[in-house]
Amino acid sequence: MTRGTGRGAGSAAPRSVDVARLAGVSQKTVSRVFNDEPYVSADVRRRVLDAAEQLGYRLNNAARALASGRTRSIGVVTLGTALYGPASLLMGVERVVRDTGYALRVVNTMEGDPAGVAGAMDSLLDQGVDGIVISEPIDEQTDGGAPALRLDVPVLVIGAPPPVKAPTVLTAGHGADLMARTATEHLLDLGHMTVHHLAGPQRWYAARDRLEGWQAALTAQDREVPAVVSGDWSAASGYRAGRELAEDGGVTAVFAANDDMAIGLIRALTEAGRRVPEDVSVVGFDDIPVAAYVTPPLTTVRQPFDAVAQEGLKRLVHAIENPKAEPLTPSGPPVDLVVRASTAPPPPSRKTPARGRRTGSRAARASSPPLANGGLSTRH
Amino acid sequence: MTRGTGRGAGSAAPRSVDVARLAGVSQKTVSRVFNDEPYVSADVRRRVLDAAEQLGYRLNNAARALASGRTRSIGVVTLGTALYGPASLLMGVERVVRDTGYALRVVNTMEGDPAGVAGAMDSLLDQGVDGIVISEPIDEQTDGGAPALRLDVPVLVIGAPPPVKAPTVLTAGHGADLMARTATEHLLDLGHMTVHHLAGPQRWYAARDRLEGWQAALTAQDREVPAVVSGDWSAASGYRAGRELAEDGGVTAVFAANDDMAIGLIRALTEAGRRVPEDVSVVGFDDIPVAAYVTPPLTTVRQPFDAVAQEGLKRLVHAIENPKAEPLTPSGPPVDLVVRASTAPPPPSRKTPARGRRTGSRAARASSPPLANGGLSTRH
DNA sequence: CGCCCCTATGACTGCGTAGACATGACTGCG
DNA sequence: CGCAGTCATGTCTACGCAGTCATAGGGGCG
Numbered sequence: 109m110t111r112g113t114g115r116g117a118g119s120a121a122p123r124s125v126d127v128a129r130l131a132g133v134s135q136k137t138v139s140r141v142f143n144d145e146p147y148v149s150a151d152v153r154r155r156v157l158d159a160a161e162q163l164g165y166r167l168n169n170a171a172r173a174l175a176s177g178r179t180r181s182i183g184v185v186t187l188g189t190a191l192y193g194p195a196s197l198l199m200g201v202e203r204v205v206r207d208t209g210y211a212l213r214v215v216n217t218m219e220g221d222p223a224g225v226a227g228a229m230d231s232l233l234d235q236g237v238d239g240i241v242i243s244e245p246i247d248e249q250t251d252g253g254a255p256a257l258r259l260d261v262p263v264l265v266i267g268a269p270p271p272v273k274a275p276t277v278l279t280a281g282h283g284a285d286l287m288a289r290t291a292t293e294h295l296l297d298l299g300h301m302t303v304h305h306l307a308g309p310q311r312w313y314a315a316r317d318r319l320e321g322w323q324a325a326l327t328a329q330d331r332e333v334p335a336v337v338s339g340d341w342s343a344a345s346g347y348r349a350g351r352e353l354a355e356d357g358g359v360t361a362v363f364a365a366n367d368d369m370a371i372g373l374i375r376a377l378t379e380a381g382r383r384v385p386e387d388v389s390v391v392g393f394d395d396i397p398v399a400a401y402v403t404p405p406l407t408t409v410r411q412p413f414d415a416v417a418q419e420g421l422k423r424l425v426h427a428i429e430n431p432k433a434e435p436l437t438p439s440g441p442p443v444d445l446v447v448r449a450s451t452a453p454p455p456p457s458r459k460t461p462a463r464g465r466r467t468g469s470r471a472a473r474a475s476s477p478p479l480a481n482g483g484l485s486t487r488h
Numbered sequence: 489m490t491r492g493t494g495r496g497a498g499s500a501a502p503r504s505v506d507v508a509r510l511a512g513v514s515q516k517t518v519s520r521v522f523n524d525e526p527y528v529s530a531d532v533r534r535r536v537l538d539a540a541e542q543l544g545y546r547l548n549n550a551a552r553a554l555a556s557g558r559t560r561s562i563g564v565v566t567l568g569t570a571l572y573g574p575a576s577l578l579m580g581v582e583r584v585v586r587d588t589g590y591a592l593r594v595v596n597t598m599e600g601d602p603a604g605v606a607g608a609m610d611s612l613l614d615q616g617v618d619g620i621v622i623s624e625p626i627d628e629q630t631d632g633g634a635p636a637l638r639l640d641v642p643v644l645v646i647g648a649p650p651p652v653k654a655p656t657v658l659t660a661g662h663g664a665d666l667m668a669r670t671a672t673e674h675l676l677d678l679g680h681m682t683v684h685h686l687a688g689p690q691r692w693y694a695a696r697d698r699l700e701g702w703q704a705a706l707t708a709q710d711r712e713v714p715a716v717v718s719g720d721w722s723a724a725s726g727y728r729a730g731r732e733l734a735e736d737g738g739v740t741a742v743f744a745a746n747d748d749m750a751i752g753l754i755r756a757l758t759e760a761g762r763r764v765p766e767d768v769s770v771v772g773f774d775d776i777p778v779a780a781y782v783t784p785p786l787t788t789v790r791q792p793f794d795a796v797a798q799e800g801l802k803r804l805v806h807a808i809e810n811p812k813a814e815p816l817t818p819s820g821p822p823v824d825l826v827v828r829a830s831t832a833p834p835p836p837s838r839k840t841p842a843r844g845r846r847t848g849s850r851a852a853r854a855s856s857p858p859l860a861n862g863g864l865s866t867r868h
Numbered sequence: 869c870g871c872c873c874c875t876a877t878g879a880c881t882g883c884g885t886a887g888a889c890a891t892g893a894c895t896g897c898g
Numbered sequence: 899c900g901c902a903g904t905c906a907t908g909t910c911t912a913c914g915c916a917g918t919c920a921t922a923g924g925g926g927c928g
Contacts, residue, residue, distance in 0.1 A: 170553035171914035297561040343781040401723040551884035
């Protein structure tokens with residue numbers, strides 16, 4: 109019963125007529141069997157499948173697509189990065205796509221890519237996909253009103269307001285603002301007067317979304333909204349931001365837009381002699397796999413990538429196969445704050461931003477303490 | 489000069505005949521223009537391109553594939569994980585594939601997936617790819633001699649001995665053993681008597697490769713080869729391993745098969761009161777983006793993912809387009825050890841494994857010290 | 869008992885392109 | 899001046915499948 113993979117060298121690939129001949133039926137009947145069409149007797153179906161296996165027959169997708177007008181494939185536009193977020197999302201999408209019987213075509217966009225998302229989608233359309241998933245559309249030329257793309261296939265945009273015109277436009281992955289808000293509130297609840305924000309690049313919707321959630325949490329409680337420091341998602345940029353923030357003695361809590369930046373930030377703070385979490389609390393975002401094991405274990409917000417991918421794809425496939433009304437209201441992803449050891453109540457003494465400007469020469473005093481909870485995470 | 493993306497609703501997609509009619513030439517000439525065939529006058533080419541733009545024409549890939557027998561696409565089999573290594577490799581592959589004018593189809597395999605790599609390749613063959621890239625073939629049924637797959641397209645296997653039979657089988661990404669050896673030697677050079685190894689899952693070729701490099705380094709210098717501790721690439725498994733290793737006072741240096749495990753390991757050691765790098769040195773593998781910013785900054789080995797992808801793909805495409813001799817001997821990737829602060833000479837005193845069995849109750853003594861080099865990395 | 873509908877199958881054809889071959893126009897050269 | 903060779907273009911058709919319609923047998927039911 110082993111799958112007949114490949115065919116012997118030399119002979120050309122068998123076609124459906126060959127199978128038909130061997131099974132003693134018409135080519136069309138073979139087609140019927142392989143498409144699970146009704147009105148095929150059990151006996152004929154058996155004969156056809158046997159013949160097909162014997163010959164090592166497999167449907168020719170090109171011919172199939174040409175004849176039917178559908179490619180049974182879905183294209184994905186992702187960022188060309190190995191960042192945990194985009195990568196996880198892609199993996200989630202792949203799984204769902206394959207489960208639904210579609211094939212996956214992938215095109216990256218690089219930040220700074222002149223063609224950008226438009227070029228990527230174009231490339232997918234060239235390939236004739238039946239639907240498109242856009243993950244984090246960062247468009248270079250977003251300045252003006254980039255002439256919204258017009259497509260003729262349904263589109264699912266993850267995490268951003270759609271820059272496209274298409275028969276169906278779905279969105280998924282909203283709710284990051286809520287999660288950001290929860291993270292910020294966690295810090296306020298611990299007693300911090302306010303919370304600083306280490307933002308991601310503002311061209312990313314995900315970054316803007318988190319920033320808004322942070323702002324909302326602060327203004328809802330009438331807290332001062334400190335100036336935003338920005339990074340580029342990398343730990344290196346978090347480190348740079350951390351050096352700045354370390355100079356401001358008034359900083360007692362920081363919400364970083366992702367875990368990598370949070371880790372860089374913590375390093376900078378530590379080197380500057382600000383202990384985490386005793387002097388400064390830090391919250392990250394994403395819950396990358398190492399978050400629980402860095403020093404100190406990082407309090408962060410877990411993103412439900414799989415759920416987002418699955419839920420969104422389900423709706424996309426539905427839209428592809430039923431070009432009627434767009435149903436299925438998206439379900440909001442659950443907020444999942446993971447509290448570990450990088451957050452704590454603020455230091456008691458200091459009340460007004462003590463402008464104790466520290467010089468770099470003192471930096472070596474750092475020492476990060478042991479963690480109370482042994483690095484295990486607790487959910488919220 | 490904006491690209492004419494999409495077409496107006498209602499009207500069907502224009503075909504090459506439509507373009508031909510408008511340009512006053514034959515359909516075949518349109519085909520010639522779009523395939524960059526020779527023997528088309530500049531004038532005609534212009535007219536055709538103008539007509540095509542005017543109509544918003546784009547080649548129909550299905551028809552093209554059917555007529556030519558080639559899909560101009562390459563399939564990739566990856567692990568369904570967001571692990572830094574596989575994800576980086578995928579991104580690298582995508583870029584190169586698109587640069588060479590091919591489309592990318594992706595299929596994941598999950599560890600534990602019954603269909604496994606065989607199923608994934610099958611799915612790609614169904615889609616009619618012109619070539620296949622397999623990244624880290626972990627096959628469940630590798631026990632016996634899994635009936636090697638037979639394919640009719642060239643295959644590039646990254647990081648493993650090929651489990652397939654195909655017209656052309658290329659490999660890339662070897663050399664991890666060398667890098668592992670270098671990492672191990674770095675520790676020996678610092679004065680450690682021997683080096684322990686925290687290995688990855690042995691079903692992964694990458695894991696076996698690194699283990700071999702480590703062994704080679706030790707035996708080349710007649711060092712004792714300690715028992716191997718294994719993990720599953722995750723920081724969590726590294727943490728578990730770290731708890732074991734922490735009980736053995738003789739451990740002064742550990743080479744972990746990837747950075748995530750190294751980070752978990754360091755955490756466990758730290759919690760157990762073993763300081764890194766004063767008491768125990770740790771080297772990782774991969775140089776993930778946060779490696780420079782964890783505490784302490786991680787000494788690790790950088791993998792040249794992009795170079796491997798690019799070099800391998802170049803050869804694959806060559807094999808696809810020239811079904812003749814397989815040329816282009818692969819170039820070995822450069823070893824790139826990044827020395828940071830997680831490695832140091834061994835503690836002076838202890839000469840023989842001082843069986844000073846420490847109890848967990850003392851764990852809270854940990855304290856990780858400041859780093860000399862401010863978290864910046866230095867190359868080797 | 870005859871009519872109609874449902875099941876099971878086949879014949880024919882179109883999908884849009886590229887390959888094989890044909891056809892003219894032109895060039896260069898003996 | 900004529901013939902071979904090159905360039906530029908056209909004609910015809912296969913690629914392998916799924917849609918459409920046609921056909922033929924078999925009940926159910928009035």
